[in-house]
Amino acid sequence: MSLRLTALAAALMLAGSVHAADKIKVGFVSTLSGPGAGLGVDIRDGFNLAMKRLNGKLGDLPAEVLIADDQQSPDVAKQVVDKFLKKDKVDLMTGIVFSNLMLAVGPTVFENKTFYISANAGPSQYAGEQCSPFFFNVAWQNDNLHEAVGKYVQDKGFKNVVIVTPNYPGGKDAVSGFKRYYKGKVAEEVYTKLGQLDYAAELAQIRSIKPDALFFFLPGGMGINFVKQFVSAGLSRDTQICAPGFSADEDVIKAVGAPMMGMFNSSHWAHDMENAENKRFVADFEKEYKRLPSLYASQGYDAALMMDAAVRDVKGRVEDKAALQKALEAKRFKSVRGDFKFNSNHYPVQNYYLRAIGKDAQGRVTNKTMGTIFTNHADAYVSQCKMK
């Protein structure tokens, strides 16, 4: 009897080593409270929507998604990531919105040999010298959307441009991304305080310069403040405003409304893109959450689909790191943005599109895709990445 039990146990253990995981654990850490929560909530909702479509499974294995709030603080992010890695032993991670948090937790995650699928933060460090086999970005490299705006402004023949951005590293990166493709005259670079409320002084200065185009990168509430005040100052008559998609997506449009019409922005995805995956995603999202998805939601959705495809590819053997890395690199899922592939630094090589804000068929103020700015565009840091 006891012999039989032992044999059974041995057989079970053997079976276990072949088919190691009977469940996939995903650690989802994102900004879900505080002023930056809008973005994290959208990524989470997109991710959850994809999980619902997959019937709660990743690669046909039941999946458990552990969700935690990083409160937009690097310290809190490190704590919850540590807990997910050491106590819960998650197989895959995703969710972080802000690059400074990503840079804070990255080393711990990579050291633990856990794959991180970033659904937003795309710091240049992880695209270049500090690139890691365990880091994938399913969205973009931080500079990409700024580069696309720069290219558009250059191609359109704007000659006199003012740049407005907060005085912090992300703002400086935006300016360098923009200037990588815009070669014309920059009349003024205005650096504002991070979290600034009132832009009257800057707007008066812009009025006196009379630029033909204005590029701004003011994340979150700052962008909303700026656009509202820009329009009420009457500057939109003479100056074309352009921004990366972050400053002109559903979250901002919902807060500003009609005054945003006519604004140009860049994105790798738009809710009106004509492909079957995207149509299904947008329809399901609207049905589930009663609002249009933002680019953040599309990225969260793609992150879940990417995990699903890779886990299926390795037949659930997620502990085989080399195989899982190959499966992730292969990108065998259909993205809602259409086709793209991963570069050698695990960042996407993809198209970037021009969107303009206008009214759709139902009279809602929203983005419309106007054309392609970049085709199969890679980031500027890939040559510095020596993937081990």
Added chain:
Amino acid sequence: MTQLFLEQALNGLQFGLMLFLLAAGLTLVFGIMDCINLAHGSLYMVGAYLVAAAAQASGSFWIGLALGVGAAALLGLVLELTLFRQLYKRDHLSQVLATFALILIANEAVRMIWGAQPVMLNPPEALSGPVEIGGFFYPAYRLVIIAFGIAVAGLLYLLVAKSRVGMWVRAGASNREMTEALGINVQALFTVVFVFGAALCALAGGLLGPLLAVQVGMGESVLILAFVVIIIGGIGSIRGALVGSLIVGTVDTLGRALLPTLLRAILPADAAANLGPALASILIYLLMAGILFFKPQGLFPARA
């Protein structure tokens, strides 16, 4: 150049008056009740959300503003009767802890009700563009804020300097025990002041909603500025709050407008580009430190 300077001066005035709406309530609560209310900014946020909700429901910004301010005053009344009344007799640390908790509760409550994304609040159509004054354009809506600010300042002056309630308030601010000894119902007075402060907060939130993002956490960024104002002006003094607001508004606006240009004239372009924005953003704190050095009680101390 003169036009630009004029426009910037108007901007400074407008920013100052907007700060005054917030600082007036804060300085009264702090000065008279000796109660540190960190949740003042939360009342401002809740006020803005209530105004936005009422404006969307009624379709009119002005009706929304009136309803929102009324609802916020009611909320202030409930808060005063249930929570703040218990806090007056506690020390400042308990007040800071309790009102900080209130900030967190308010933020999460607002997120649960209205969602994590900012909500829309736009100015009435007629005021959404700029108007021409003597050759230069100025946003019509900012002129409305200036008008409201001046009207509130005038009303407060009349109330505080000329009315009986105002006399009690001033008496309470300068010597609480003596006021109580003279038979003034200080508890009722506190309630009135607190509710009035909450209404001013909501008015500021509602009026600024069309210029700023109505979102969770909007109160905290503005609270710091309001504290700077009342410290410069002298805690408990309405006149101090007004003068402090105007100084902070003007110095901040002109600093941002002129410092980068000035620095470029005297420094190499590279250094100026780095120093200008940094210096402009700490200017008001430098100013506060300077004023506290010479006048530790602020410009117009309420307690003699």
